[in-house]
Amino acid sequence: MTSRQVSILDGSTFMVSDDSGDVGAGGQPLDGLFYRDIRHLSRWELRLNGRRPHALAGDLTEYDTAVFYLTEPTASAFDGPPVTVLRQRRIGNGLTERLTVTNHTAQELALLLDVLFAADFADLFEVKNKLPKTGTHKTSVERDRVTMEYAHGDFRRGTVIRSEGAFLADQVLTFQIRLEPGQRWQTEIEVSLSSNDHAPAVKRERHPNIDQSLDEWLAAAPRLDTDWADLAHAYHRSLVDLAALRFYPDVTPCSSVPAAGLPWYMALFGRDSLVTSYQALPYLPELARTTLRALAARQATAVDDFRDAEPGKILHELRHGELAHFHQQPQSPYYGTADATPLFLILLDEYERWTGDAALVHELEGAARAALRWMEVYGDSDGDGFIEYRTRNPDTGLANHCWKDSWNSILYPDGRLASSPRATCELQGYAYDARRRMSRLARECWGDDTLADRLDRDAAGLHERFNDVYWLPDQGFYALALDGDKRLVPTLTSNIGHLLWSGIVPDDRVDAVVGHLLGERMFAGWGVRTLAAGQPAFNPVEYHNGTVWPHDNALIAAGLARYGRRAEANRIAVALLEAARHFDHRLPEVFVGADRSVTRVPVRYPTACSPQAWASGAPLLLLRTVLGLSPRVDGFAVDAHLPGHVGRLAVRGVTGRWGLVDAIA
Known part of the structure; x- marks a missing residue:
């Protein structure tokens, strides 16, 4: 069964995921992080100890923010999940995602949390019409960031992923986590985007990427x-949208x-x-x-x-x-x-x-x-x-x-x-x-x-x-x-x-x-x-x-x-x-x-x-x-x-x- 899509947007930036917050996991043709008509993330998947967490809830909190509440899969429907993961997502000129992992057991846990990513830099109409790419891709890994770049003649796009405390590779961020009983762990991932003539910083304030909050x-x-x-509900929804x-x-x-x-x-x-x-x-x-x-x-x-x-x-x-x-x-x-x-x-x-x-x-x-x-x-x-x-x-x-x-x-x-x-x-x-x-x-x-x-x-x-x-x-x-x-x-x-x-x-x-x-x-x-x-x-x-x-x-x-x-x-x-x-x-x-x-x-x-x-x-x-x-x-x-x-x-x-x-x- 196909999961429900969750879409957030702010101006010319928008992101479509499934209801666990993942991009690229469910085979949906149109999901990803898009900026100025180009897909800057075509994969964005979370893994806990090598497995996809189970989504209990995923929805918008505002038009540019979403929250996903995930649990570690259990053997029985009646078993309480030992670990929960909260994904808090916000977009503007780019993406920020805060991850909070909580140990609900009475014992110490050692966990691996992976974020798998990719950027195909597909034009929106290449996605819509299933057209192939013709340019070149390049990925570089530095101490605190992964940079994915696309070039076709004088056309350029880039996606940069940063996070403190992660082991970085060209397709995955890995966090090694050790939690005491009842302990919470938190980190934030920042994704910034660039084009030929635009290299905006990821917004950190709550205000939308526009002239009024x-x-x-x-x-x-x-x-x-x-x-x-x-009418009252539709009027409010219209103003927000x-x-x-x-x-x-x-x-x-x-x-x-x-x-x-x-x-x-x-x-x-x-x-x-x-x-x-x-x-x-x-x-x-x-x-x-x-x-x-x-x-x-x-x-x-x-x-x-x-x-x-x-x-x-x-x-x-x-x-x-x-x-x-x-x-x-x-x-x-x-x-x-x-x-x-x-x-x-x-x-x-x-x-x-x-x-x-x-x-x-x-x-x-x-x-x-x-x-x-x-x-x-x-x-x-x-x-x-x-x-x-x-x-x-x-x-x-x-x-x-x-x-x-x-x-x-x-x-x-x-x-x-x-x-x-x-x-x-x-x-x-x-x-x-x-x-x-x-x-x-x-x-x-x-x-x-x-x-x-x-x-x-x-x-x-x-x-x-x-x-x-x-x-x-x-x-x-x-x-x-x-x-x-x-x-x-x-x-x-x-x-x-x-x-x-x-x-x-x-x-x-x-x-x-x-x-x-x-x-x-x-x-x-x-x-x-x-x-x-x-x-x-x-x-x-x-x-x-x-x-x-x-x-x-x-x-x-x-x-x-x-x-x-x-x-x-x-x-x-x-x-x-x-x-x-x-x-x-x-x-x-x-x-x-x-x-x-x-x-x-x-x-x-x-x-x-x-x-x-x-x-x-x-x-x-x-x-x-x-x-x-x-x-x-x-x-x-x-x-x-x-x-x-x-x-x-x-x-x-x-x-x-x-x-x-x-x-x-």
């Missing part, structure tokens, strides 16, 4: 006061931004960071500020086919691993996203609405104008008024540049792939919303009425064209996309819910759209499926073709509320928070789209990230939706519509252009 982060956030237990996912990208060395998710996406992602920052705006506005600056600093300025870059485009992904370094994958940075650019503009406007921070709007005016130009020139490459995408890099680039970016997500109902270029429906909604929002900023912040008037005209024209072209009158919903031949792709998907969020749906079509979203084919009981059941393409365990995504549902709920469909929005909010209860109140990236009446419990998707940024942000947006929180020029508005079982709901200390206020239902 967890206690400071939680204290700065608004306080939730409610009798809705599921968003704290854990913060890291310093190179482009903003003094400010932290949210990484996308553990384990595959501990990096800066345009789309994910923008959506997460939008979700968290009323509670953690600094995430939006730092995310906008970080993405503006890496905005594309030229055409680069390999990286799918075009002037004004916002990046998709920024990596630091070996494959990105040698351009075997276009991720340093990679720009294969068509939605991050309009989402950047949407977040910039929403941030100013909440905070009144016009200085940032002026600071990023050039980036915003470049993003608008990208939408008009490169995003709409054929001049038909719609944003479409096709990768410039067919060898290693992504086929899909929308949020459903798996290779087979944009397909006909029968499962045939749509041809490229593809113009998915929600991209047009984002582009419409971005133009409306930039019109306001142009008029109110930049003093450019000419631009504002043009953007208003362009938005109105897009609204009319979109509703003429994409609407399927016989079926009562919007097509998923236009394919490369400008044919409609009439697949029923959750993308239509994003159209409500963007405001591009006319009032007389809302009932039909809502009927589909909350109907039996789409609503699984835990949330709206990405693709409706009953179509041949539907698969409840396919990444984007039938699963339930919390962030997707939170945006849909916000869209429902935008059109006054508060009861339907609450239905989604309640379902998601009830699902969170089954995941220790931490919503995973995605779960299986099986019907709730059949499974009775939500089923985790096999490779779902957890924690994952926009899943962590989903409860925050749901809370905003239920309370009806919105910024106003003349103050802060609350228009609550509570589920029937909730009697008390308030968020105290919401910060914004109005100062600190309490939002009380």
Whole structure:
């Protein structure tokens, strides 16, 4: 039986082990100590007198610390173990592990405690895709340390292991221990990590590797006061997980931004960071500020086919691993996203609405104008008024540049792939919303009425064209996309819910759209499926073709509320928070789209990230939706519509252009 995995993280460093604290012992493909996309420990196993101890408990104490309580194996289940081992683990820029061994017998014991280690320096995507290494490894042993190094051309990584009192070899630390009856022995092992341009020291203080400690982060956030237990637990979990996912990208060395998710996406992602920052705006506005600056600093300025870059485009992904370094994958940075650019503009406007921070709007005016130009020139490459995408890099680039970016997500109902270029429906909604929002900023912040008037005209024209072209009158919903031949792709998907969020749906079509979203084919009981059941393409365990995504549902709920469909929005909010209860109140990236009446419990998707940024942000947006929180020029508005079982709901200390206020239902 496979043991449970225990994952701790702090920014761009994370460690995945089994529930005894071991790495490499259980055959799990993704375990180890990772730093900046490279695995610096691929083996980290404890042996007591040559045998693996038995794990009684192993779990997190905070997001960056874990404790494992182990015993020496005994001959009988009824024998008391003579020796226990406590492993206390903390990560930051590296790893510290404190080992405490206790003799529970009435006699003196002589023990051997070994720590077996190795570093394969595998790129995260070499782990994911089972690719071989091509560089050279070197291990050197000195009096007080073991150094493992990896080199491939000008790419370098290193792992250094230190511990007082250990006998050191190139793959093992050995401690010879003699304990009197009842005596305890303790030591600490320090693992430091280095890359070409980073050689940070292992942190010894308790504070996370970010600009605020967890206690400071939680204290700065608004306080939730409610009798809705599921929401209260999920709110706290979300704040903690968003704290854990913060890291310093190179482009903003003094400010932290949210990484996308553990384990595959501990990096800066345009789309994910923008959506997460939008979700968290009323509670953690600094995430939006730092995310906008970080993405503006890496905005594309030229055409680069390999990286799918075009002037004004916002990046998709920024990596630091070996494959990105040698351009075997276009991720340093990679720009294969068509939605991050309009989402950047949407977040910039929403941030100013909440905070009144016009200085940032002026600071990023050039980036915003470049993003608008990208939408008009490169995003709409054929001049038909719609944003479409096709990768410039067919060898290693992504086929899909929308949020459903798996290779087979944009397909006909029968499962045939749509041809490229593809113009998915929600991209047009984002582009419409971005133009409306930039019109306001142009008029109110930049003093450019000419631009504002043009953007208003362009938005109105897009609204009319979109509703003429994409609407399927016989079926009562919007097509998923236009394919490369400008044919409609009439697949029923959750993308239509994003159209409500963007405001591009006319009032007389809302009932039909809502009927589909909350109907039996789409609503699984835990949330709206990405693709409706009953179509041949539907698969409840396919990444984007039938699963339930919390962030997707939170945006849909916000869209429902935008059109006054508060009861339907609450239905989604309640379902998601009830699902969170089954995941220790931490919503995973995605779960299986099986019907709730059949499974009775939500089923985790096999490779779902957890924690994952926009899943962590989903409860925050749901809370905003239920309370009806919105910024106003003349103050802060609350228009609550509570589920029937909730009697008390308030968020105290919401910060914004109005100062600190309490939002009380």
